[in-house]
Amino acid sequence: MRPPSMLSIAARTFVGVVGVVALAGAARADVLDDVKSHGVLKCGVTLAAAGFSAENNAGKREGFDIDLCKAIAAAALGDDSKIQLMPMDLKTAFAGLPTGVVDVLTHRFTWTESRDIGGLKFPKIMFYDGQGFVVAKKSKANRIADLDNATICTLQGSTSELIVASYFGAHKLKYKIVTFASAEQAWDAFVGKRCDTLINDRSGLAARLAKLPNRDDYKVLTETVSNEPIGPVVAQGQPRWEALVRFTLNALVAAEELGVTQANVDAQRSSQNADVQRLLGVNGDFGTKLGVPNDFAYKAIKAVGNYGDIWDRNVGPKTALRLERGRNALVANGGLMMSIPVR
Amino acid sequence: MSRAVLGERLPGYVVQALLAALVAWLVWAAIANFRANMHALGVSAGFGFLQAQAGFQIAQSLVPFGPASSYLDAVIAAALNTLLVVVLASVLATIIALLVAFGRLAPHGIVRGASTVYVEVFRNIPLLLQILFWYFSAIALLPGVGDSLQFGGVLLNNRGLFLPFGADRPHVEGFDVAGGVAILPELMALTLGLAIYNSTFLAEIFRAGILSVPRGQIEAATTVGLSGARAALLIVMPQALRVALPAAGGQYQTLAKASSLAAAIGYPDIMQIVGGTIASQTSQALEAMALVVVLYAAINLCIALVAGIANRRLLARPQA
Numbered sequence: 001m002r003p004p005s006m007l008s009i010a011a012r013t014f015v016g017v018v019g020v021v022a023l024a025g026a027a028r029a030d031v032l033d034d035v036k037s038h039g040v041l042k043c044g045v046t047l048a049a050a051g052f053s054a055e056n057n058a059g060k061r062e063g064f065d066i067d068l069c070k071a072i073a074a075a076a077l078g079d080d081s082k083i084q085l086m087p088m089d090l091k092t093a094f095a096g097l098p099t100g101v102v103d104v105l106t107h108r109f110t111w112t113e114s115r116d117i118g119g120l121k122f123p124k125i126m127f128y129d130g131q132g133f134v135v136a137k138k139s140k141a142n143r144i145a146d147l148d149n150a151t152i153c154t155l156q157g158s159t160s161e162l163i164v165a166s167y168f169g170a171h172k173l174k175y176k177i178v179t180f181a182s183a184e185q186a187w188d189a190f191v192g193k194r195c196d197t198l199i200n201d202r203s204g205l206a207a208r209l210a211k212l213p214n215r216d217d218y219k220v221l222t223e224t225v226s227n228e229p230i231g232p233v234v235a236q237g238q239p240r241w242e243a244l245v246r247f248t249l250n251a252l253v254a255a256e257e258l259g260v261t262q263a264n265v266d267a268q269r270s271s272q273n274a275d276v277q278r279l280l281g282v283n284g285d286f287g288t289k290l291g292v293p294n295d296f297a298y299k300a301i302k303a304v305g306n307y308g309d310i311w312d313r314n315v316g317p318k319t320a321l322r323l324e325r326g327r328n329a330l331v332a333n334g335g336l337m338m339s340i341p342v343r
Numbered sequence: 344m345s346r347a348v349l350g351e352r353l354p355g356y357v358v359q360a361l362l363a364a365l366v367a368w369l370v371w372a373a374i375a376n377f378r379a380n381m382h383a384l385g386v387s388a389g390f391g392f393l394q395a396q397a398g399f400q401i402a403q404s405l406v407p408f409g410p411a412s413s414y415l416d417a418v419i420a421a422a423l424n425t426l427l428v429v430v431l432a433s434v435l436a437t438i439i440a441l442l443v444a445f446g447r448l449a450p451h452g453i454v455r456g457a458s459t460v461y462v463e464v465f466r467n468i469p470l471l472l473q474i475l476f477w478y479f480s481a482i483a484l485l486p487g488v489g490d491s492l493q494f495g496g497v498l499l500n501n502r503g504l505f506l507p508f509g510a511d512r513p514h515v516e517g518f519d520v521a522g523g524v525a526i527l528p529e530l531m532a533l534t535l536g537l538a539i540y541n542s543t544f545l546a547e548i549f550r551a552g553i554l555s556v557p558r559g560q561i562e563a564a565t566t567v568g569l570s571g572a573r574a575a576l577l578i579v580m581p582q583a584l585r586v587a588l589p590a591a592g593g594q595y596q597t598l599a600k601a602s603s604l605a606a607a608i609g610y611p612d613i614m615q616i617v618g619g620t621i622a623s624q625t626s627q628a629l630e631a632m633a634l635v636v637v638l639y640a641a642i643n644l645c646i647a648l649v650a651g652i653a654n655r656r657l658l659a660r661p662q663a
Contacts, residue, residue: 090619090623091618091619091622091623091628094622094623094626094628095622095628095629095632114624114625114626115626117626118625118626118627119626120626147518148517148518149516149517149518149519149521150518150519151502151518151519153609156606156609156615156616156619156620156623157619157620157621157622157623157624158623161399161400161620161624162398162399162624164400165398165399165400165410166398166410169410175400176400176402176502176519177399177400177401177402178402178527178529178609179402179609179611179615179619179620180606180607180608180609181606181607181609181615181619182607185475185607185608185609186609188479189479189482189608189609192479192482192483192501193482193487193501194482194501194502194528196518
């Protein structure tokens with residue numbers, strides 16, 4: 001065989017390098033247009049968190065976060081089945097959003113100042129969480145103050161790392177930290193007694209405990225050491241897309257406030273209540289202004305129900321997670337959850 | 344006119360200059376495009392964040408590190424941790440590999456068989472699986488802090504191996520062991536996993552090197568009265584290394600890159616601290632990943648450099 005000529009080497013190199021340049025790609029023109037032209041919504045979701053994003057026995061991924069993805073797909077495309085779920089860890093998720101690998105993260109990420117300034121936008125808080133510590137009951141730790149000199153397992157790059165540093169520093173407690181790339185391995189190390197305690201969002205701890213056969217050997221300390229406003233994330237510089245995501249999520253909360261449920265949403269379309277009429281797109285042109293049909297909120301509610309429906313189905317008291325609404329109750333019921341006025 | 348003919352008619356330096364210009368233009372276009380996109384997305388690019396206070400703890404650091412240290416300090420601590428595990432695992436892998444290589448060539452059937460089984464088993468199981476196995480079995484088998492195993496001043500439990508350091512003796516204090524020098528289970532498991540997996544490849548490389556030495560050399564060594572071990576060390580190894588070194592150098596580079604699997608078991612290396620914690624806390628994911636790339640490339644280029652120098656020295660020696 002003849003050795004390849006200089007020109008054919010050059011040609012191959014050119015193809016390779018052009019590929020790299022193409023991958024660098026142009027900044028996304030408009031995510032909503034992209035989603036519509038692809039006919040599918042790409043959602044970055046948690047790898048595995050029972051009740052939030054986990055595969056059921058049939059191998060289908062379901063949960064609170066998946067329902068939020070479906071709601072957005074129903075609003076943007078009129079069909080909640082047109083979703084592509086991309087389970088991602090924290091590293092790939094934050095890099096994937098600006099580059100267009102995903103359109104939205106319906107993950108379990110906390111809205112923080114540095115993330116917001118850094119280019120990640122949180123259209124609406126959908127879960128008020130706080131971090132807590134889980135310990136083995138045998139350890140006899142009842143308060144965080146009992147954890148002096150403890151070894152703490154957690155997820156690397158999570159806000160937990162900073163919370164531990166500031167809380168233990170402020171209370172003059174000593175600690176050692178072991179951080180893992182995946183929540184599974186952090187949890188396995190804790191259950192394997194590598195650590196005395198593990199810190200995570202209380203919802204995350206509930207999801208883990210739900211899957212343990214001996215869940216009663218563990219307890220979550222009562223103190224909550226942080227505020228964790230959690231919600232879907234979109235890339236910065238996409239005002240149309242950010243608005244659509246925000247008001248789709250908002251519609252789920254507004255629906256619960258107005259008594260519109262997945263079961264009665266069809267009947268509610270003929271409601272005489274002006275608020276319900278605007279919400280479901282019977283009156284007004286909010287949808288058109290957002291770049292989607294006027295009944296986008298109706299489609300979302302029809303697909304997954306209102307906020308309370310989503311809660312009860314995935315994480316509520318009747319599920320394995322046994323989570324009470326707590327901070328996530330509607331304001332009318334003493335919680336923090338409220339909608340932006342639909343007017 | 345075919346392309347090959349055109350290529351032969353143009354003087355070589357013209358084609359090379361055109362190619363260099365093309366590549367330079369493409370690289371420039373890629374960087375400019377990247378910067379423009381980042382600007383359009385409003386992502387602030389740059390490495391200024393390295394000076395800011397990190398605010399987190401690192402489980403193991405060879406240099407002083409606390410929550411008040413900067414992100415740059417964290418990068419340095421992480422890089423040193425990666426170097427530490429790479430050096431430890433390389434040394435251990437080399438020792439095991441030499442023993443196994445000679446074992447596979449031993450006249451005794453049992454030794455030969457055991458060495459072959461060792462190579463075939465550990466070479467054919469994915470490295471990540473092996474690291475997770477060593478880690479979780481270490482945690483499961485070692486006792487808790489309260490029931491620490493004690494040998495002289497040394498403490499062993501599922502929080503690590505604690506060695507006395509001068510007058511500073513390790514002792515149990517509440518949840519944890521205080522004093523002494525701690526070797527974390529993460530470091531132990533990662534070193535063991537990397538060493539065992541890579542030793543199988545190194546053993547085969549060394550064996551090939553040993554086989555390349557003509558039998559006459561060994562027979563001559565025996566004739567002049569050298570014992571088996573001295574013949575191996577003085578006559579066989581220097582010649583075998585000459586053949587084995589280029590391939591072995593590549594294997595050490597593979598080991599260095601594979602050390603990034605540390606993130607799975609919570610060993611605070613470059614991938615975990617820079618690519619994980621720093622990337623997420625600063626939201627400068629692309630800059631942090633670029634740092635990770637540069638650090639691994641630098642480590643591997645250093646290994647290549649050392650292997651190259653060693654190779655040249657071996658070749659410079661007169662043939663035996």
